[in-house]
Amino acid sequence: MDVQTVDKILDKFPDTTGNLIAILHEVQNHFNYLPEAELRYIAKKIDIPITQIYSIVHFYNRFTLSPKGKHEISICLGTACHVKGAGKILDELKEKLEINPGDTTEDMNFSLEVVRCIGACSLAPAVVIDEDTYGDLTPKKLTKTLSKYK
Numbered sequence: 681m682d683v684q685t686v687d688k689i690l691d692k693f694p695d696t697t698g699n700l701i702a703i704l705h706e707v708q709n710h711f712n713y714l715p716e717a718e719l720r721y722i723a724k725k726i727d728i729p730i731t732q733i734y735s736i737v738h739f740y741n742r743f744t745l746s747p748k749g750k751h752e753i754s755i756c757l758g759t760a761c762h763v764k765g766a767g768k769i770l771d772e773l774k775e776k777l778e779i780n781p782g783d784t785t786e787d788m789n790f791s792l793e794v795v796r797c798i799g800a801c802s803l804a805p806a807v808v809i810d811e812d813t814y815g816d817l818t819p820k821k822l823t824k825t826l827s828k829y830k
């Protein structure tokens with residue numbers, strides 16, 4: 681467990697209970713997920729039940745309790761993308777990465793998640809990798825796109 685890092689984060693917030701979400705956000709930014717040992721340490725240190733932390737973590741879907749890959753792929757299965765063949769792109773992603781949505785590749789390079797509309801319907805089918813949006817995807821274009829992230 682990385683006590684020093686957690687202590688540094690907690691020190692930034694004099695009102696720890698009132699800033700619990702911001703604290704969790706910083707912890708996740710540092711570790712790329714919310715490690716259980718660190719969450720238990722925070723609960724003990726600020727004297728709140730661990731269940732209070734878990735209820736926040738489960739409420740906000742931006743928080744994750746499992747390690748994420750270096751690159752996060754969000755594939756859109758919203759209506760426009762679905763109609764334009766997002767299912768095939770998802771199948772291709774699953775086959776190439778050998779993971780299902782919600783999982784991370786063994787080499788920790790990619791995490792995959794399904795989302796509903798990323799506001800790029802005119803580019804359907806579309807995926808977001810980290811901060812970049814890729815549209816009009818075909819399985820061939822997807823392969824080329826993924827190779828940028830190896």
Ligand code: FES
Nearest residue numbers: 756758761800801
């Ligand atoms: S439905 Fe996929 S971007 Fe809108």
